[in-house]
Amino acid sequence: MPDFNSVITLQEIAEIKTLKIPGISGFKVDESNVLVWECLVVPTEVPYNHGAFRIQVTFPEQYPFKPPTVLFKTQIYHPNVDEKGNVCLTVINPDNWKPATKASNVLADLVQLVNHPEVDHPLRVELAEEYTKVRFKILSFFLVLNILFEFCRAARNSSRMQSPSRRSTPRSVPEVKSIIATNLKYESQSSKFNRLQLNSIISLNINW
Numbered sequence: 001m002p003d004f005n006s007v008i009t010l011q012e013i014a015e016i017k018t019l020k021i022p023g024i025s026g027f028k029v030d031e032s033n034v035l036v037w038e039c040l041v042v043p044t045e046v047p048y049n050h051g052a053f054r055i056q057v058t059f060p061e062q063y064p065f066k067p068p069t070v071l072f073k074t075q076i077y078h079p080n081v082d083e084k085g086n087v088c089l090t091v092i093n094p095d096n097w098k099p100a101t102k103a104s105n106v107l108a109d110l111v112q113l114v115n116h117p118e119v120d121h122p123l124r125v126e127l128a129e130e131y132t133k134v135r136f137k138i139l140s141f142f143l144v145l146n147i148l149f150e151f152c153r154a155a156r157n158s159s160r161m162q163s164p165s166r167r168s169t170p171r172s173v174p175e176v177k178s179i180i181a182t183n184l185k186y187e188s189q190s191s192k193f194n195r196l197q198l199n200s201i202i203s204l205n206i207n208w
Helices: 004-019 103-115 125-162 173-188
Strands: 022-029 033-041 055-060 067-071
Touching: 022 067, 022 103, 033 103, 055 103, 067 125
Parallel strands: none
Antiparallel strands: 022 033, 033 055, 055 067
8 A cells, every 4th residue: 555645746746747837847757656756957047047947856755744845956056955956945944844835845845045046144155145145236237228218219319300200220139139238248257147049028119
């Protein structure tokens, strides 16, 4: 007869396969040991959205009364994951764990954490500080850039009103990306977090 926790785990496996959690793919379970899962975390937010990270979820014999553990098998440069792959995830913290919490909730929270690092509860303080500084620079840059775009649009419209017969030449998206790339590289050239892909950050079709 299967153990109680094995029965619970099998039920959750079926549920996860049905739910198809966003950001989770390549779900695998060894039938000889249903208490160990493997899958891929596929983030959607920069700077991690161009990677896929293999994780291992291990359920203790006391599950669901004790939380599972999550280990990153793929190295990730993240404030909430240490060099050994251990992750600081609130929902599986023994002090916060609730037996009613499902494994699908754990995986969903993990995807959320990878996409949006919690710099207030880091395992790697130096990365949290670096991420905060770089994020501030990037957000500030795009705020200024947005103001510049609005100014250029207003100036362009004003020029058209003054000279109806004159048409401005649209600036192509690749040209806009090139301008942004130059400034972004200058702003964050000293950080590993500067591996941002412009195609994921912007999707602009602006006429100057």
